[in-house]
Amino acid sequence: MTVQDIRSFNRFYTNVIGALDYGRHVYTPYTLTEARVLYELAHAPRTDAADLRAQLHLDAGYLSRILNKFEHDGLVERAPSERDPRRRRVTLTAAGRSAADLLEERARETVGSLLATVASADRPRLAEAMRTVRTLLGDGRAPGPEDVVLRGPGPGDLGWIVQRNAALYTAEYGWNADYEGLVARIVADFAQDHDPRLERVWIAELDGRPVGSVMCVRDDAPATARLRLLLVEPDTRGLGIGNRLVGEVVDFARAVGYRELVLWTNDILSAARHLYRRHGFTLVAEEPHHSFGHDLVGQDWRLRLR
Template identity: 55%
Template sequence: MSEDLAGQVAAVRAFNRFYTNVIGLVHGMYLDMPYSLTEARLLYEMARRDVTRVADLRRALDIDAGYLSRVLGRFEADGLVTRQRSAADARRQDVALTSAGLAAAAELDARSDSQVGELLAGVDRPRVLTAMREITDLLSADGADARPRARTVVLRPPAPGDLGWVLQRHGAVYAAEYGWNSEFEAYVARIIAEYLTDSDPRRTAGWVAELDGVPAGFVCCVPEDDSTARLRLLLVESWARGLGIGGRLVDEVLRFARQAGCERIVLSTVSVLASARRIYQRAGFTLVREQPEHSYGHDLMAEDWARSLS
């Protein structure tokens, strides 16, 4: 090993020691819960779907089959998961979280969000996130001279649990970026409740945007009146911005609203959300009304936007 490479290896190892200490991995258990990091990651993966193939878990985490079997056995003994042979293929074993398992995964998510939120408080977040994306891209490339891998964006309907994520991320993102208080989270909760209870599948739909398999954005379309649709809850995670995800979500809403026979579409926002306003403008929306209001702990300029679908 050359002297230069040895120094670079030492620098990477020093960073690894620093970061694992920052997020508490040297303590043995993760986030002060009775799970290792690998076990916490398994709970995370299983919480994202109703039923998971054990073989998919093994591939996703590149984990030893025997070790995975032992962990799942302990989870089963603790009442966190159920395991059974697939009805479609007896050679395949499927696993699903119980209500206790879902609660454990949700608690891990909440603690992780809180830990990372505290970590990012008071630092230059754009620089940190850009550096993380750069590291991810470079280490994911095929070979030292390869270009960063292409990012895969998929739009899909919300799965069970996704709307809880939508609520949590709206509350966390807007609090972190704009200082909005819990009134905004309550507002989003009401919209989600209406979406779930009053939805007409012919005129109501939502889409989760996944970036490389990770939820990164959301939007939904609901009826305003017999001929008008309303776009609601557009969100793109800060780490996924700049890739056109917001525009794709809005385009999907427009396509759906046209297919549903709507003649017009409207939305409401506030002037401080500059990035979202640019997306709406590019999609053909125009500002039709603005009015000052005090909401979410701040003086804001409320705006209504609209466009024809003909």
Template identity: 65%
Template sequence: MTVQTIAECRLLYELAHTTDSDEAGLRTRLGLDAAHVSRTLDSLVAAGLVERVPAGTRVALTARGRAAAGLLAERARETLRTFLGSPAPQGSAGVALREPRPGDLGWIVQRNAALYAAEYGWNADYEGLVARIVADFAEDHDPHLERVWIAELAGRPAGCVMCVRDDAPGTARLRLLLVEPEARGHGLGDRLVGAVVDFARGVGYRDLVLWTNDVLGAARRIYQRHGFVLTAEKPHRSFGKDLIGQDWRLDLHRSGE
């Protein structure tokens, strides 16, 4: 493999996680200057890992580039597993759910902002939304009806989710489901959503709702496995992107029969 610099690794990662990239977009998302991005892309093109689309400024990974990006991702996962002293992902071994400790609410904001910027190119508007949601919970919540879970893998935070009261009577809302990329494959997403469903049903909510976007395919599949039903879709412009928002609902009485 010919990738040698951190900048080349960052560009390969970005291109592997976006479907439509141009040099201007890469500069914005990575916070690099134009000359640096151009030089790095030239190096990757010369190595046969990236190609420039003719008559335009778009760039994309070649087949060789996709293989290199996959190898880099696997090496990163192996490094993390070695650092954490955990085995390769299988089942839910080493996974624990707990209540937040001091500093965890700030971690939720930081990781949501960083992860969605890296994987989907969302801008700081999303960080502001998450910060408001977390601040509202921290300042005023009913511990009997609202809760936050932190998922740990090998003793380190690796995911989160929140259950809060919705405006509709008898309805709870699932918010801010997140699983770190390196922790995927351990069933953390299922464990987190299952915890919300069990809690909401146990304290007497009738319905559990959530709002998400169609690009978040892995999360949607988890919701479907737990019985959520899509109730509405609407295009919108948020977080610097054109998205399709989705409302999902779970009838807790029926799903618990």
């Protein structure tokens, strides 16, 4: 392989994805870099400007000009960082999140159209080829927390939540098909009837595959939301995915005006319980029960948001 081979491939691929066609690309009215900044802010909502600059390898002055523009347009807010007052925390406003969501929708439509031109039998080869390029041209390091993206659910993701919950809880705790039925009902209820202003699903993605999920849905009690179906794949635990997913639910519930956030779990799920405590949840009730083929102790946890 020569330098010319790589340059030729680059020209081919940028033409395929339309990165140079400003008349039709998905980022309008933003530049490619501006769109990438919006994307990072949407998937890491408590990002400091310094972290954002490091993640994107941007010149400090260039990033500052982009953030100034976004702030002028009402897309972001900046405030002293909670971790270090000398730093500036950058968060999306409601308008900024709407802009990021629109870009995400356009990108999914564009990539979906591109993928539709590839025969189903050829898609595994395409995915493997992409992984090979990333592996050979990457820095060889193991995945880190910064490689994990949080996004909304795409086609098939809700089914993935049901399948992975059933498979993991059977493998790790020996739960029977009753649990799969419970998860399927929860997911089906969300898919058939949910308010996108007040309810949301997050998917954690690493290297193009889902590795975690969580839901925030309305509870029967007034002004109360419920955290449901927190899941992290075993091979990606230790990357802070569960912590980020719970944090997203708490931030979302608080932002849309819920007064309380509640959840039900079982005492054997010790890692999850540690996460809930870290985010301020309090254990309010326990009760033994026989479910999913086992004797368990159910727990109710509550977090006051106001």
